[in-house]
Amino acid sequence: MFLGHMAVGLGAKKFAPRVSLGTLLLATQFIDLLWPIFLLLGIEHVRVEPGNTVVTPLKFLDYPYTHSLAGVLVWAVLFALIYFWFRQSRKGAVVLGGVVLSHWVLDLITHRPDLQLAPGVNAYFGWGLWNSFYGSLIVELAMFGLGIYYFLKTSRAKDKIGAIAFWALAFVLVGITMANYFGPPPPDNPKIIGEVGLAAWVFVMWGYWIDRHRVAR
Numbered sequence: 001m002f003l004g005h006m007a008v009g010l011g012a013k014k015f016a017p018r019v020s021l022g023t024l025l026l027a028t029q030f031i032d033l034l035w036p037i038f039l040l041l042g043i044e045h046v047r048v049e050p051g052n053t054v055v056t057p058l059k060f061l062d063y064p065y066t067h068s069l070a071g072v073l074v075w076a077v078l079f080a081l082i083y084f085w086f087r088q089s090r091k092g093a094v095v096l097g098g099v100v101l102s103h104w105v106l107d108l109i110t111h112r113p114d115l116q117l118a119p120g121v122n123a124y125f126g127w128g129l130w131n132s133f134y135g136s137l138i139v140e141l142a143m144f145g146l147g148i149y150y151f152l153k154t155s156r157a158k159d160k161i162g163a164i165a166f167w168a169l170a171f172v173l174v175g176i177t178m179a180n181y182f183g184p185p186p187p188d189n190p191k192i193i194g195e196v197g198l199a200a201w202v203f204v205m206w207g208y209w210i211d212r213h214r215v216a217r
């Protein structure tokens with residue numbers, strides 16, 4: 001799930017209007033932004049196996065440090081503490097911690113049972129929404145629509161860039177999602193998958209750029 005995570009980042013603006021969209025997108029994707037680093041270091045492992053689920057061809061062999069429940073809890077607390085350290089906002093820190101944690105909940109709904117309880121613990125979860133192609137697509141698009149709705153209710157453009165950059169991001173995110181759903185699988189090479197995954201940091205920068213050209217309503 002990619003668009004669904006982005007939707008949470010957008011919608012969370014309603015609960016913490018003073019937190020930059022860049023920070024919200026960093027929080028919602030945080031686990032998936034760390035994952036490529038762990039892949040490239042050879043600590044976590046993935047294979048490409050078309051048909052693994054009808055949506056993603058990625059077979060997550062192991063990713064206990066980024067994607068176990070215990071792992072995500074640690075990252076969420078760490079994220080919230082670091083935000084609090086810099087901004088002294090308890091509300092912002094709590095919302096951001098919740099947004100990091102939401103990643104696991106959404107992955108729990110979508111993944112097949114490959115999400116571990118904790119590193120080294122032999123208990124795996126995943127409710128497998130990804131076994132339904134159109135079910136997954138509809139859920140993601142609906143979430144994204146809702147995320148945009150709440151974001152726009154909370155924030156308005158203060159110049160042209162604030163509107164254009166936002167809608168361009170929305171357009172690109174939907175485009176990537178369509179390519180993921182309808183395009184060919186990636187090559188079965190963790191190095192390439194890791195490098196492509198790292199490119200998602202661009203959306204964090206994009207979020208900061210958008211936020212500088214918008215104000216709270």
Ligand SMILES: [Zn+2]
Nearest residue numbers: 031032103107
């Ligand atoms: Zn993930």
